[in-house]
Amino acid sequence: MKFNWGTGIVIAIICFMGFILYMVITMSTDKSYSYDLVTEKYYQKELKFQDEINAEKNALTLKEKVQISTTELGLKIEFPSEFIPKDIKGKVFLYRPSNKQLDFEIPISISNTYLLVPEKRLLGGRWNITVLWNYKNKDYLFKKELVY
Incomplete structure (x- = not known):
């Protein structure tokens, strides 16, 4: 050939x-x-987006903002001191962009003005933290990206 x-x-x-x-x-x-979608129920979550915007605006109007800091025990989420801790209801959602299996949610049930996320639940890397809480029938939302 x-x-x-x-x-x-x-x-x-x-x-x-x-x-x-x-x-x-x-x-x-x-x-x-x-690669999966960011959230499983994307379209249902999109319909509630205006409620999230309003809750974020409520959080921005607070005199004292939510503070997130790292300690040797874990991640400390401090709520405004003007709030009565037992009246705060909601959840903290920690989202790991690189691995869906590491995502978790913690209900807010506190007796002090802070919530502690244990260090053993957090691996090193980037986390997106969403704190959604209700105080006296008013919703608040705080979001932050953190490298732990």
Whole structure:
């Protein structure tokens, strides 16, 4: 068989198509390339977005803001001192962008003006923290990105 330009072009096209086919199969079957949506119920959450905006505005109008700090015991979330701790109801959601299995939620049930997230629940890396609470029938929302 004689090897000429036409044969070379056909071999190059077949090799390129094989490479593309290999990449498509690898990306669609390998679990390390699996990317999920940020949230499972995206559209239902989108409908409640205006409520989140209003809650964030309420949190911004507070004289004293929510403070998040790291301690040797874990992550300390301090609520405004003007609030009565037992009347604060809500939840703290910690979202890990790199791994969905590390996400968790903690209900707010405190006797002091702060909530402590244990260090053993937090791995090093980036966390998105959402604090949603209700005090005297008024919703508040605080969001922060933190590298722990």
